[in-house]
Amino acid sequence: MIAEKMKELVQGSSVIRAMFEEGKRLAAIHGAENVFDFSLGNPNVAAPAAVNEAVIEVLENLDAMQIHGYMNNSGHEYVRAAIAASINAKFGTRFSQDNIIMTVGAAGGINVIFKTLLNPGDEVITFAPFFGEYRGYTANYDGQLVVISPNTVDFQPNLTEFRARITPRTKAVIVNSPNNPTGVVYSADTIRAMAAILEEKQQELGIDIYLISDEPYRELVYDNVEVPYLTRFYPNTIIGYSFSKSLSLPGERIGYLVVPDEAADHENIISAANIATRVLGFVNAPSLFQHVIARCLEVKVDIDVYDRNRQLLYNGLLSSGYECIKPQGAFYLFIKTPLDNDIEFCHLAKNKNILIVPGTSFGCPGYARIAYCVAYDTIAGALPGFKELLEECRDR
Amino acid sequence: MIAEKMKELVQGSSVIRAMFEEGKRLAAIHGAENVFDFSLGNPNVAAPAAVNEAVIEVLENLDAMQIHGYMNNSGHEYVRAAIAASINAKFGTRFSQDNIIMTVGAAGGINVIFKTLLNPGDEVITFAPFFGEYRGYTANYDGQLVVISPNTVDFQPNLTEFRARITPRTKAVIVNSPNNPTGVVYSADTIRAMAAILEEKQQELGIDIYLISDEPYRELVYDNVEVPYLTRFYPNTIIGYSFSKSLSLPGERIGYLVVPDEAADHENIISAANIATRVLGFVNAPSLFQHVIARCLEVKVDIDVYDRNRQLLYNGLLSSGYECIKPQGAFYLFIKTPLDNDIEFCHLAKNKNILIVPGTSFGCPGYARIAYCVAYDTIAGALPGFKELLEECRDR
Numbered sequence: 001m002i003a004e005k006m007k008e009l010v011q012g013s014s015v016i017r018a019m020f021e022e023g024k025r026l027a028a029i030h031g032a033e034n035v036f037d038f039s040l041g042n043p044n045v046a047a048p049a050a051v052n053e054a055v056i057e058v059l060e061n062l063d064a065m066q067i068h069g070y071m072n073n074s075g076h077e078y079v080r081a082a083i084a085a086s087i088n089a090k091f092g093t094r095f096s097q098d099n100i101i102m103t104v105g106a107a108g109g110i111n112v113i114f115k116t117l118l119n120p121g122d123e124v125i126t127f128a129p130f131f132g133e134y135r136g137y138t139a140n141y142d143g144q145l146v147v148i149s150p151n152t153v154d155f156q157p158n159l160t161e162f163r164a165r166i167t168p169r170t171k172a173v174i175v176n177s178p179n180n181p182t183g184v185v186y187s188a189d190t191i192r193a194m195a196a197i198l199e200e201k202q203q204e205l206g207i208d209i210y211l212i213s214d215e216p217y218r219e220l221v222y223d224n225v226e227v228p229y230l231t232r233f234y235p236n237t238i239i240g241y242s243f244s245k246s247l248s249l250p251g252e253r254i255g256y257l258v259v260p261d262e263a264a265d266h267e268n269i270i271s272a273a274n275i276a277t278r279v280l281g282f283v284n285a286p287s288l289f290q291h292v293i294a295r296c297l298e299v300k301v302d303i304d305v306y307d308r309n310r311q312l313l314y315n316g317l318l319s320s321g322y323e324c325i326k327p328q329g330a331f332y333l334f335i336k337t338p339l340d341n342d343i344e345f346c347h348l349a350k351n352k353n354i355l356i357v358p359g360t361s362f363g364c365p366g367y368a369r370i371a372y373c374v375a376y377d378t379i380a381g382a383l384p385g386f387k388e389l390l391e392e393c394r395d396r
Numbered sequence: 397m398i399a400e401k402m403k404e405l406v407q408g409s410s411v412i413r414a415m416f417e418e419g420k421r422l423a424a425i426h427g428a429e430n431v432f433d434f435s436l437g438n439p440n441v442a443a444p445a446a447v448n449e450a451v452i453e454v455l456e457n458l459d460a461m462q463i464h465g466y467m468n469n470s471g472h473e474y475v476r477a478a479i480a481a482s483i484n485a486k487f488g489t490r491f492s493q494d495n496i497i498m499t500v501g502a503a504g505g506i507n508v509i510f511k512t513l514l515n516p517g518d519e520v521i522t523f524a525p526f527f528g529e530y531r532g533y534t535a536n537y538d539g540q541l542v543v544i545s546p547n548t549v550d551f552q553p554n555l556t557e558f559r560a561r562i563t564p565r566t567k568a569v570i571v572n573s574p575n576n577p578t579g580v581v582y583s584a585d586t587i588r589a590m591a592a593i594l595e596e597k598q599q600e601l602g603i604d605i606y607l608i609s610d611e612p613y614r615e616l617v618y619d620n621v622e623v624p625y626l627t628r629f630y631p632n633t634i635i636g637y638s639f640s641k642s643l644s645l646p647g648e649r650i651g652y653l654v655v656p657d658e659a660a661d662h663e664n665i666i667s668a669a670n671i672a673t674r675v676l677g678f679v680n681a682p683s684l685f686q687h688v689i690a691r692c693l694e695v696k697v698d699i700d701v702y703d704r705n706r707q708l709l710y711n712g713l714l715s716s717g718y719e720c721i722k723p724q725g726a727f728y729l730f731i732k733t734p735l736d737n738d739i740e741f742c743h744l745a746k747n748k749n750i751l752i753v754p755g756t757s758f759g760c761p762g763y764a765r766i767a768y769c770v771a772y773d774t775i776a777g778a779l780p781g782f783k784e785l786l787e788e789c790r791d792r
Contacts, residue, residue, distance in 0.1 A: 002513060003515050004515055006512055044461075047460045052463075056455070069438065107677035115536075116398055117397070119399050141399070208397050248464060251463075252682050279533065283500075283503050285649075286685070
């Protein structure tokens with residue numbers, strides 16, 4: 001009885017559900033403390049105290065209609081103005097509240113902008129490895145996701161293939177940096193080269209191509225790595241931001257889109273995005289948390305926790321003999337699996353009570369993702385198992 | 397550059413935006429207190445104190461990960477169990493947490509269930525007058541909205557036409573009672589007759605037809621009118637509920653779907669709805685407000701405020717000579733416009749600084765909607781203008 005499109009999605013997601021079930025089953029047999037679950041990208045660092053303080057302050061100082069009532073579909077004006085000012089101060093941009101649309105997380109924002117832009121058959125390019133949900137988001141609007149094959153040297157985008165695969169149907173490119181699943185940050189050089197290709201192809205084909213930057217991990221970077229602000233490099237850029245990770249509020253669904261004045265047709269895009277927000281059923285981003293994040297724009301979670309995990313995991317795996325790139329951001333580490341078949345490798349890992357996700361899920365076979373947003377002890381406890389696993393694979 | 401589908405929506409919504417702008421323009425000229433804006437269905441009664449007390453209680457007693465973290469896409473288990481228990485106690489149903497999916501308001505819930513059920517070309521029947529957003533929600537999934545013409549005698553659904561227009565492509569029927577824009581509650585007799593037609597047609601055509609009940613106004617009823625609980629009448633019923641009006645939390649986007657075990661293919665529907673929640677970008681209903689509403693399930697706003705408005709407006713219009721049905725619920729009153737052309741009538745009303753919405757927007761020309769979720773004084777102040785307006789229309 002359910003829609004045909006949903007049947008495929010239900011089937012596809014049963015793999016992930018199976019992993020969940022497996023985790024539960026293993027925990028029941030071996031005890032939860034002996035199961036090393038690295039499968040989920042859920043923040044494990046609590047929201048900073050400033051968040052709940054802001055909630056209290058809002059409840060004390062605003063009236064109930066302001067706190068909980070409807071507002072413009074784009075969100076509260078003063079919140080959007082505060083966000084614009086914060087971005088401007090950090091990146092030298094010149095946004096106003098009119099460039100900001102509050103969204104139900106980054107996932108909501110990406111859906112709103114895809115709904116706004118995509119006609120059936122329009123192509124959206126992304127770079128493997130990529131966040132698998134982009135398939136669903138694109139399919140929602142009958143777009144075609146075009147996946148550029150991975151550059152496994154350093155996991156910067158493969159720009160040669162990118163250039164070759166831009167067509168008159170290319171409507172958008174979606175990038176995610178710091179990247180899920182590699183933790184790699186796309187460098188300013190990469191972005192500059194990508195922008196040059198986009199400019200060249202726009203001119204050659206006489207079309208506009210929007211670069212959509214999905215940025216839930218912007219604030220989670222280590223060793224003072226800089227994450228380029230993409231509107232500075234390419235005018236047709238739209239940013240999708242989320243506070244899910246920066247403030248550990250993934251359940252609250254709060255984020256925003258930035259549509260710069262420089263973007264082609266920006267007025268229509270903003271009008272349409274407002275309507276898309278309504279017609280998709282979001283209506284507006286949750287009101288109380290709009291007020292809250294306006295009071296926490298310069299606050300972020302204690303990323304030292306993630307950084308300690310990163311060091312322990314990276315050094316531990318490296319010394320065991322695994323091949324991997326040191327992540328610069330997010331809370332993921334992407335290893336080359338010692339078996340070519342990454343799905344088989346992840347199955348073997350389960351025998352060590354280690355749950356990780358095959359690279360195939362991210363369009364990058366032969367690799368696996370380890371989400372290190374877990375307790376430090378979970379990593380320490382899993383390292384011997386990882387080592388044994390590598391040795392067993394070598395013996396095969 | 398924006399999608400073709402969005403171009404129509406942008407054009408359509410410019411009418412509503414024009415109304416907004418007009419309201420602002422009038423307020424600037426005549427002073428906000430002299431403009432009688434009945435155009436928006438925004439609650440004007442503040443959330444009960446219990447809501448903010450619940451927020452504080454949650455902040456004090458749950459840890460940050462529970463409050464703000466991710467959970468199952470369906471929502472927190474204990475919240476869903478509490479909702480199921482509350483419905484069961486009121487309506488003698490036998491739901492469990494497995495039948496409840498938390499949603500981003502009712503609008504989010506309707507989108508999730510349409511995404512779950514509709515194949516392109518599937519028909520969704522609704523009864524005029526109806527909430528205009530159903531057009532957009534249906535079009536999101538390439539469904540066809542089939543509008544049954546209004547029964548202007550008592551604004552109960554026109555069931556004769558309904559029976560005639562059910563086809564093999566009919567996938568769902570969406571009803572909204574208490575109704576926006578009429579304030580009418582569909583009676584138990586109506587629902588019983590509707591269910592009988594659906595049962596008969598299901599059998600005749602060998603299909604399943606889902607009855608979707610959009611219930612943001614369930615708790616807003618007057619004179620002890622009962623709102624039938626539709627799962628009691630027809631097994632293939634899915635409920636979309638919202639706390640936007642019952643607790644005056646429209647900006648917080650919190651509601652739920654009920655998918656009963658009796659509904660055909662309910663297991664697949666629940667699995668698919670969970671995935672639809674994720675893939676549409678909602679991911680989950682806002683977490684803090686899930687916790688909050690679990691603590692406020694038996695609380696509601698002071699509806700006496702709306703009732704006093706209702707009495708003043710209804711009696712005032714009636715004694716001026718307007719024809720209208722006394723609303724039993726919600727905060728809308730639907731008048732027969734003294735000109736056949738309801739759009740022209742609403743334009744004339746603007747000359748009296750009165751903003752109301754033409755029935756044409758709800759698929760019911762010759763009528764107009766007055767949203768009385770406004771200050772009592774706004775109604776009192778507008779009544780002389782309504783009277784003059786009627787007299788002027790009669791003189792034409």
